[in-house]
Amino acid sequence: MNKELGLTSTQFGAAAGWFFLSYTLCELPSNMALYRFGARRWIARILISWGIVSAAMALVSGPVSLYSMRFLLGVAEAGFFPGVTFYLATWFPREYRTRIIAWFLVAIPGSSLIGAPLCGMLLQLDGVLGLSGWRWMFIAVSVPPILLGLVVLRVLSDRPEDTSWLLPEEARAIHAMRAAETLHHPKTSLFGALSDVRIITLAVVQFGFTLGSYGIGIWLPLMMKDYHLSNLEIGFLAAIPYLFATAGMLLWAHYVDRTGRKIVNMTLALALAAAGLAGYVFSHSLLFSLADLTLALIGVTAARGIFWAIPPRILSGAGAAAGLAFINTIGTFGGFVGPYLMGVLKDATGEFVTGILAMAAIMAATTMLSAGLKLMVPQE
Numbered sequence: 001m002n003k004e005l006g007l008t009s010t011q012f013g014a015a016a017g018w019f020f021l022s023y024t025l026c027e028l029p030s031n032m033a034l035y036r037f038g039a040r041r042w043i044a045r046i047l048i049s050w051g052i053v054s055a056a057m058a059l060v061s062g063p064v065s066l067y068s069m070r071f072l073l074g075v076a077e078a079g080f081f082p083g084v085t086f087y088l089a090t091w092f093p094r095e096y097r098t099r100i101i102a103w104f105l106v107a108i109p110g111s112s113l114i115g116a117p118l119c120g121m122l123l124q125l126d127g128v129l130g131l132s133g134w135r136w137m138f139i140a141v142s143v144p145p146i147l148l149g150l151v152v153l154r155v156l157s158d159r160p161e162d163t164s165w166l167l168p169e170e171a172r173a174i175h176a177m178r179a180a181e182t183l184h185h186p187k188t189s190l191f192g193a194l195s196d197v198r199i200i201t202l203a204v205v206q207f208g209f210t211l212g213s214y215g216i217g218i219w220l221p222l223m224m225k226d227y228h229l230s231n232l233e234i235g236f237l238a239a240i241p242y243l244f245a246t247a248g249m250l251l252w253a254h255y256v257d258r259t260g261r262k263i264v265n266m267t268l269a270l271a272l273a274a275a276g277l278a279g280y281v282f283s284h285s286l287l288f289s290l291a292d293l294t295l296a297l298i299g300v301t302a303a304r305g306i307f308w309a310i311p312p313r314i315l316s317g318a319g320a321a322a323g324l325a326f327i328n329t330i331g332t333f334g335g336f337v338g339p340y341l342m343g344v345l346k347d348a349t350g351e352f353v354t355g356i357l358a359m360a361a362i363m364a365a366t367t368m369l370s371a372g373l374k375l376m377v378p379q380e
Helices: 009-037 039-059 063-077 080-089 094-105 107-125 133-141 143-155 168-179 190-194 197-225 231-237 239-259 262-281 286-307 317-349 353-376
Strands: none
Touching (some): 009 080, 009 197, 039 080, 039 133, 039 143, 094 286, 107 133, 107 231, 107 239, 107 286, 133 143, 190 317, 197 262, 197 317, 197 353, 231 239, 239 262, 262 286, 262 353, 317 353
């Protein structure tokens, strides 16, 4: 795609980042709409519109149209992640929440585990019906969200009390467990959530690890291209870090639910990510580079799974909808900064090491900030 559209590394990084710019602008209003209209309708709307815009990415013809479609993709998807997090918090009590959120988050590394080799195979359709392989890839991967949006509209229920597949006593048991939870100085309003120093700190922590996650994820195939591999080889090799990241996140989440030490374990996961990124700087072979990036992705992915079990401890009601969206708005801006920073530094230096070193430094700072959260939320 880069060659056909004549994109520089800076333009590719900017295109990746435009999605996150619109995503952050629309995140808060989208989540408040979900609170107003219900999770079932709003999540279905997000999935369907998201799939349609994703398929339209096959129509781009240059940097400007690519930036435009990436911007629209962010508008369509905004609110999905905090919306699902808010939705899960209405169903699952605190003692199950970390592992439940981790199972949901398996979709992130899992999609790369399946998607990387699948997209490598779709690229082999190059020239079929006169379309480039990357255009076929965008069309094919956009069908599942549209179909799943229709499934969500029919299958999901907004609350346990509304579902037909739970017995009344089961729904009452879930409600009772949720009602019995104690919150730590909870924020229940829009202003209260947005002005709380704990929420702001959580948002900055998420900014740091999201920057690292997308900085690695979006550039990983091109980083491996430096080792003169084919698209198909890259597709299968790029799946390896996500296989380990998926297992690491689930095992770590299960351990955290047993011990309850969320902030401590999130800090350790972030430290592992920083160490993996720093190790890459000294890697000079495909094997060690892949190993270091795998460690970094294990740390980032595990931290993400633990992270999203923390905000419901201090947020409730409309404050939860607003606070979760605000955290994700600020945090997801890291998804703009990470890929763009990598692109700029790659063009400036001709190599990826400088960008990885910058992300390692940011991840180290994020680790220290995460450790400081323990002073603000002593009861996890």
